[in-house]
Amino acid sequence: MTHINVLDPGASPLDYYGFELRRLREAAGLTQKQLGDILNYTGSLVGQVETARKVPTPEFSERVDAALGTGGLFSRLVVLVxxxxxPTWFREVAELEARATEICVFQAGIVHGLLQTPAYARAVLGVLDETDLEDRTAVRLARQRIFEKSEPPVFWIVLTEGVLHQEIGGREVMREQLAHLLSFERNPRINIQVLPFLVGAHAGTQGSFNVYRFGSDPTIVYTEGYGSGHPSANPDTVKDCSLRYDHLRAAALSLKDSAELIRRVMEERYGEHRLA
Incomplete structure (x- = not known):
């Protein structure tokens, strides 16, 4: 077990967070239990964060900032943590998501991480590996905070109809996930289109991909394999994937018709009235 006295604040963002939390808690004259009571968390959890054995959440960080009067320090730190x-290979994607002014996604297998509910994300991440599942889920969901920025990116996603039918986590989880997709209906910055089965062969048959556009930097295309990511700024690749994406959006249902299909699948396939 790591001992707080030997924590090196320069070892990682998590170690620095724990080091600063302990330092400022002690400066306030509070025990771990006392701070935990103020935060409505256990003193044990405070201790685990201080010893870099537990990953803090944005909510935990906001409460610490309020309790210790740190001016948003921990809310800023938790983003880095x-x-x-x-995963090392995925960190560049998180950086791209954070900097992009426009994100265009084609998703052929599952709901994209930026739109996943906690239960859906937990079910996806828990396949074959439930180690530190709650922490890994929190880390994935934290990426969604890009939509809370003062100027969030414009997000376009085309997902195949199969994504709506692929039952992940059970009917209740899927119903909640599809309802979450519908919650963006009136958000002009988050646009969801469904590519229906009847389209047949389409421009995305080679697999999912993302296109990231920036204010001044070159456009990046990102594809993914098992345990590896492949970003590319190659002009030919960007041109090809941009054309493919245009064709996918043209072939997909309109925003309104997509929402109607999502609602229909949610009720008919995952509705409470449907017999198991």
Whole structure:
């Protein structure tokens, strides 16, 4: 077990967070239990965060800032902490998401991480590996905070109809997930289109991909394999994927018709009235 006295604040963002939490808690004259009571968390959890054995959440960080009067320090730090907990090969994607002014996604298998509910994300991440599942889920969901920025990116997603039917986590989880997709209906910055089965062969048959656009930097295309990511700024690749995406959006249902299909699948396939 790591001892707080030997924590090196320069070892990682998580270690620095724990070091600062302990330092400022002690400066306030509070025990771990006392701070935990103020935060409505256990003193044990406070101790685990201080010893870098537990990943803090944004909510925990906001409460610490309020309790210790740190001016948003921990809310800023937690962004770096959570990003550092992503798989090494995926950290560049989180950076791209955070900097992009427009994100265009084609998703052929599952709901994209930026739109996943906690239960859906937990079910996806828990396949074959439930180690530190709650922490890994929190890290994934933290990426969604890009939509809370003063100027969030414009997000376009085309997902195949199969994504709506692929039952992940059970009917209740899927119903909640599809309802979450519908919650963006009137959000002009988050646009969801469904590519229906009847389209047949389409421009995305080679697999999912993302296109990231920036204010001044070159456009990046990102594809993914098992345990590896492949970002590319190659002009030919960007041109090809941009054209493919245009064709996918043209072939997909309109925003309104997509929402109607999502609602229909939610009720007919995952509705409470449907017999198991």
């Amino acid at each position: 959570l990003r550092s907990q992503l």
